[in-house]
Amino acid sequence: MDLYCVRILRSQPLRLALTVGGIALCIVLMLFLLSVYRGVADGSVEYIRQNKADLWVLQRNATNILRGSSVLFTSHGKNIQKVPNVKSTSPVLLLLSAVRKDDKVATVFLAGYEPASGFGGPPELTEGRLVLNNDEIILDESFATKFHFKVGDLAQIQGDTLKIVGISTKTNAFVTQYAFVTLSRAQSLIGFPNIVTCYLVKVKEGSDKLKVARQIRERVPGVEVYDHETFLQNNIREMQSGFLPFIYTVAAIGVIVLTAILSLLLSINILERRKDFAIMKTLGSPSGFLPRLIVQQALLISSAGIVVALVLFFPMVALIEKMSPEVSSKSSAEQIVVVVLGVGLMSLISSLVSMQRLRRIYTLEVFS
Amino acid sequence: MSRMENQTDVVQLASVSKIFGSNEHKTIAVQDISLEASSGELVMLLGPSGSGKTTLLTLIAGLVEPTSGTVSLFGRDIEDYTSKELQKLRAVRIGFVFQTFHLIDSLTVIENVALVARFGGKTKTEAKRQALRLLEQFHIEHLVKKFPANLSQGEKQRVAVARAIANGAELIIADEPTASLETKQGFDIIRLLHEYAKEENRCVIVASHDLRIVEFADRVLRLEDGVITQTQLRAINQLSNEPTNESICGIPLTSENNNTII
Numbered sequence: 001m002d003l004y005c006v007r008i009l010r011s012q013p014l015r016l017a018l019t020v021g022g023i024a025l026c027i028v029l030m031l032f033l034l035s036v037y038r039g040v041a042d043g044s045v046e047y048i049r050q051n052k053a054d055l056w057v058l059q060r061n062a063t064n065i066l067r068g069s070s071v072l073f074t075s076h077g078k079n080i081q082k083v084p085n086v087k088s089t090s091p092v093l094l095l096l097s098a099v100r101k102d103d104k105v106a107t108v109f110l111a112g113y114e115p116a117s118g119f120g121g122p123p124e125l126t127e128g129r130l131v132l133n134n135d136e137i138i139l140d141e142s143f144a145t146k147f148h149f150k151v152g153d154l155a156q157i158q159g160d161t162l163k164i165v166g167i168s169t170k171t172n173a174f175v176t177q178y179a180f181v182t183l184s185r186a187q188s189l190i191g192f193p194n195i196v197t198c199y200l201v202k203v204k205e206g207s208d209k210l211k212v213a214r215q216i217r218e219r220v221p222g223v224e225v226y227d228h229e230t231f232l233q234n235n236i237r238e239m240q241s242g243f244l245p246f247i248y249t250v251a252a253i254g255v256i257v258l259t260a261i262l263s264l265l266l267s268i269n270i271l272e273r274r275k276d277f278a279i280m281k282t283l284g285s286p287s288g289f290l291p292r293l294i295v296q297q298a299l300l301i302s303s304a305g306i307v308v309a310l311v312l313f314f315p316m317v318a319l320i321e322k323m324s325p326e327v328s329s330k331s332s333a334e335q336i337v338v339v340v341l342g343v344g345l346m347s348l349i350s351s352l353v354s355m356q357r358l359r360r361i362y363t364l365e366v367f368s
Numbered sequence: 369m370s371r372m373e374n375q376t377d378v379v380q381l382a383s384v385s386k387i388f389g390s391n392e393h394k395t396i397a398v399q400d401i402s403l404e405a406s407s408g409e410l411v412m413l414l415g416p417s418g419s420g421k422t423t424l425l426t427l428i429a430g431l432v433e434p435t436s437g438t439v440s441l442f443g444r445d446i447e448d449y450t451s452k453e454l455q456k457l458r459a460v461r462i463g464f465v466f467q468t469f470h471l472i473d474s475l476t477v478i479e480n481v482a483l484v485a486r487f488g489g490k491t492k493t494e495a496k497r498q499a500l501r502l503l504e505q506f507h508i509e510h511l512v513k514k515f516p517a518n519l520s521q522g523e524k525q526r527v528a529v530a531r532a533i534a535n536g537a538e539l540i541i542a543d544e545p546t547a548s549l550e551t552k553q554g555f556d557i558i559r560l561l562h563e564y565a566k567e568e569n570r571c572v573i574v575a576s577h578d579l580r581i582v583e584f585a586d587r588v589l590r591l592e593d594g595v596i597t598q599t600q601l602r603a604i605n606q607l608s609n610e611p612t613n614e615s616i617c618g619i620p621l622t623s624e625n626n627n628t629i630i
Contacts, residue, residue, distance in 0.1 A: 004483075007474035279470045282431070283531075284459025284487045287452065363431045366470055367422045367543055 005296040008269055016301070019265045023305030023343075024312060026258035030251055030339050031313050032320075035329035037247050039174075043328045045235045046170035047111075047178055050123030053090070053200035054209050056231040057216060058224050064231070064238040065094055065197065066173070072223065074194045079220045085207035086216070090119035091196035093186040099139075099179065100156035101147055108143060108179035110157070112186020119200040122180050127151050128166030134185040138166035140177035142325035157181075158189050172328050174243075201225075259346045259353075262301060266294055266354035270361075277358065278365040291355050298347040298354075306340055377443060378539050378571035379405040379428050384437035386423050386594075397423035398594040400437070405573055405587075407538065410565040412582055413575040415591035421575035424591070425541050428573060429462060430454045442538070459487040463532030465561070467544035469524040471516040471531070478503065478512040481531045488535035495534075502530040506560070522553030529560050533568075540564065540572040546581055558584045 009016050044066065057080055062070035074091065081089045093112040098105050113120030115131055122130070122138050128151040131138060137157070139149055144167050149155060153164045162181065171178035187193045203212045213225040226234065270277065277290055317329055381404075386397045398420040405411045405428075413421045426432045427439055430446045439446040442461065449457065458464075463484075471480050478499045485495035503509045506526050516524055525545060532540050542561060546554030558574070558581040565572040565586075574585070582588050590598040 003479065004472070004475060011474055275470070276472050276474075279472065280483075280487075282429075282458065282464055283484050284455050284457070284462070286459070286487065287455060289487070364426060366464075366466060367426055367431075 002293060002296060005293050005300065008273060008293070009297060009300060015265065015268075019261055019301055020304045020308055022261045023258055023302060024308035026254045026261070027305055027309035027339060027343060028313050028316060029254040030342070031309065031331070031335060032317065032329065033247050033251050033254070034335040034339065035317065035331040036174075036327060037243070038330040038332065038335065039328035040243060041236065041239065042330060043170065044173035044175075044239045045232060047123060047173075048232050048235050050170060051119065051200065051228070052202070053119055054203045054228060055201035055213050055216070056226045056228070057089075057199040057201055057220075058197070058226070060222050060224050062198075062224055063226075064235040066235050066238050067242060068238070070197050072196050072198065074196065076220055076223060077196070077199050080199055080201060080216055080223075083212065083215050083219050085204045085212045087202040087204045088117060088119075090114055090117040090200040090202075091183055092120035092198055092200060093183055093190065093195065094197040095186060095190055096176070097157055097179075097189060099143075099147075101149065101153075104147060106143065106147055107176055108139070109173060109176045110179050110181060110186055110189070112181050112183040112189075114183050119202075122166070122168035122178070123170045124168060125166045126169045128164070131165060131180060131182055134182050134188075135160075135162055136165040136181070137162040138168050138180040139164055140171040140179065141167050141169045142172045142328065143177035143179070145325040160185075160189070172326060174326065174328065177326060255342065255346060258343065259350050262298055262347060262350035263353045265301065266297055266350055267357055269297060270294070270354055270357045274361055275365065277361045278363060281361065282363040282366050290358050291351070294355050294358070295348065295351045298351040299344070302343050302347040306343060310336070375406040375408050375569075377404055377406055378441070379403070379573065380438075380440040380443075381424075381427070382438045382440075384427060384434045384439055386420075386427060386432065387435045396594050398427070398591075401594075401596055402437075403589060403596070405539075405571050407571050408565060408569045409586045410562050410572040410574065410584060412585035412588045413573065413591055414577065414579070414582060414588050416577055418593075419591040420594035421577075421591055422543055423594075425543055425573065425575050428539075429464070429541050430457065459484070460489070460535050461538045463535070463537030463540045465525070465528050465532045465540065465542035465545045465557075467547045469516070469521075469528045469548070471524055471527060473516050476513050476515055477508070477519070477527050480516070480527060481534050484531050484534040490535075498534060499530070502534060503527075506530050520553075521549055522556065525549060525553065525557050526560070529557060529564075533564055533570075536568070538570055540570060542572065542574040542576075544576050544578070545574060546576060546578045551580060554578065554581060 058070040059072055062068045077089050077091050080086060091114065095110050096107055097110040099108050111120060115121065126141055137155055144150065149164055151164055151167060154161050155164055168180065187195060203209050209227055213227060216223065216225045280290065320327055321329065382402050384401045385399045388395045388397055401424065413424055415421050427434055430441060430449065441457065472483065475483060478496060481499035481502060482495040485498045486492065490498060500509065500512065503512055508523060508526050511519060511523060519527065540561060545557050549557060561572045561574065562584040564570055588600040589596050
């Protein structure tokens with residue numbers, strides 16, 4: 001690293017600090033978006049991923065449960081049960097519902113399931129127990145934290161009062177959180193006692209799942225059958241299609257701001273050092289010397305920005321998650337490497353943008 | 369003046385003209401200038417502001433191309449040099465001294481001198497060693513860690529001269545090197561340049577309107593409106609230490625219409 005590059009940057013400490021700060025915030029933003037994306041990508045489908053069902057049966061043309069509707073009847077369940085090699089059939093009814101506490105109202109993704117089978121219930125409890133009867137409910141951990149619910153409290157759902165008996169984890173879908181009640185309670189809330197969203201099917205041990213799926217399609221009209229992995233991927237794809245564009249847009253803004261800040265600083269430095277650069281050109285600086293100075297400045301500032309960002313990032317995430325428990329994030333070394341490489345690339349682009357100014361600095365400027 | 373045996377042609381200009389702009393905006397900066405400058409020689413371009421001195425220097429340095437005529441540097445037509453070769457030439461074989469010194473403010477004295485040595489291809493250590501040796505030679509080694517802002521005008525110009533010769537330049541181009549200096553400082557600087565020309569057998573071309581320093585020149589070329597109006601050959605030992613008010617080196621201080629030249 002050339003001494004002169006460091007001297008240029010140090011000559012304006014406030015400007016340098018502001019630039020490094022701005023870049024650090026852009027990097028924090030990008031890291032945060034990536035970690036939130038990973039947190040949401042994993043969290044929103046965790047309910048499905050953790051489920052032990054071999055096959056998911058939904059209404060024909062329904063592909064997922066996150067952003068699709070599926071209505072089946074209890075008669076479908078009876079027909080599915082008759083298909084050879086089907087071991088068990090567990091109905092689940094999913095609906096958006098409002099939970100009220102005092103004057104606060106929040107929406108949950110209510111999953112009604114049969115406690116006896118266990119299929120369709122919470123993947124994991126951090127506190128309490130599973131629901132046993134119709135007057136009980138399990139809430140997601142981040143939802144409970146945000147709205148100050150705890151085991152033993154009462155929650156109002158569409159006029160009914162339910163007792164919170166458990167707190168679940170891996171049930172945060174970011175835009176909403178899962179809550180669990182008995183199937184009959186969910187059906188009574190919706191007002192149709194014989195309606196479900198899907199059936200979770202276990203096949204008999206040793207039987208071919210795909211063959212069973214084909215037989216269900218043949219014997220039960222109006223249904224779509226997915227194996228576990230396909231259904232999981234369907235939901236991930238659906239989540240990404242709704243969430244990724246937002247992430248990409250905000251990340252792109254972060255990248256543009258970062259590049260703009262860096263280009264601006266480099267350009268200002270070139271303008272301010274115009275005389276010095278003209279002198280160096282006159283004195284015979286090698287052709288790569290001045291461009292290298294610009295690249296070095298960019299990399300130096302970016303490196304400082306990355307260090308500051310990493311120092312700020314983890315406390316900031318902890319603070320955000322404390323303030324907004326529904327915001328779940330997952331950080332990894334891989335994300336940091338991606339962001340560092342991205343920032344390095346943006347630094348080079350900023351350098352190239354600023355370097356155009358070097359061409360308009362002439363040796364004759366020193367003769368006056 | 370007969371050329372000494374160890375003298376070699378460094379600069380040759382043949383009928384060089386430089387015109388800026390075109391049509392009604394045309395400015396003739398220098399016109400039909402021919403000159404030669406050799407190693408061991410201090411040539412002075414004397415003339416008032418706007419006479420074309422600086423343009424002539426930039427032509428000699430290969431920083432601008434002549435509109436007509438040929439410029440040869442170190443025995444080779446300047447047009448035959450690639451831009452990379454010209455850059456290398458300026459880094460290694462040509463040194464520059466400017467009126468306002470043009471030191472890099474954010475570098476210390478030694479770093480300023482070493483920078484040019486680095487441009488010339490020396491390693492960091494070699495460049496610093498060379499810079500220190502020159503600063504000692506110029507008796508300003510106590511300034512090595514100072515920044516230009518903390519130097520006097522005279523000190524700045526001494527550093528600038530040290531920088532100009534950091535690579536052992538065979539040609540020094542000095543544009544008004546004494547204009548910003550007091551008389552004694554000006555003499556010190558021109559003496560340094562003169563010593564460099566004589567002791568190191570280098571070519572020094574000085575553009576100036578400062579008549580106080582012409583006594584150090586081997587040759588004085590007087591420019592007016594881009595044209596050499598008078599060439600005066602001088603030997604240093606023939607010069608008076610106390611120039612008269614009427615003329616210096618045979619060049620009158622007043623023009624024909626009695627206007628003061630400087």
